[in-house]
């Protein structure tokens with residue numbers, strides 16, 4: 690790999706070729722890539738980096754780069770422990786508790802896509818769904834994609850848990866932007882509570898479809914405070 694050649698900064702992290710002229714990089718990552726690798730190589734399903742010689746293939750076809758593989762959650766027991774931790778942290782920090790609670794399932798990409806297609810009108814998410822909250826009658830479940838890097842797993846759980854909370858506390862809320870903005874805001878505060886300030890700041894500059902919605906709720910927070918936002922949500926329609 691590139692590191693063997695000494696100054697790895699001068700070489701493409703995927704193919705090891707010398708970089709001449711334009712190169713590409715991902716936000717907050719030191720690796721650089723040549724134009725050909727950016728154009729032609731398959732991408733890591735988690736971070737979008739071009740896949741090099743070393744990679745992992747998941748049984749549903751997703752590919753992971755070594756960096757994402759190292760922090761990915763594959764084991765259902767580990768996933769459940771991190772899920773429980775995240776839910777407990779959100780409930781404690783933001784006072785967002787549930788009466789009924791919500792079950793947890795770790796699923797692969799095709800299963801998540803099928804669930805999403807079924808419940809499309811209930812909770813529309815962007816096309817690369819990482820998690821999903823669904824309620825069928827009395828059964829409430831958060832489905833999470835297996836193999837997510839730990840931090841992406843946590844923020845997605847926090848986001849979906851917010852939807853579970855909304856289903857209990859503001860079931861009549863129709864304002865789609867407010868629902869997604871609040872869910873993103875919960876994920877944002879979870880990152881801050883974990884001390885992951887850089888990841889939280891990234892949410893404020895990312896080109897994400899929910900960013901304007903997040904900004905709307907952050908503006909509410911500046912007006913009402915954290916507890917005020919929670920109270921506001923329970924009264925919103």
Ligand SMILES: [Zn+2]
Nearest residue numbers: 701704723726
């Ligand atoms: Zn290359």
Ligand SMILES: [Zn+2]
Nearest residue numbers: 733736754757
């Ligand atoms: Zn990756």
Ligand SMILES: [Zn+2]
Nearest residue numbers: 814848869872
């Ligand atoms: Zn959502």
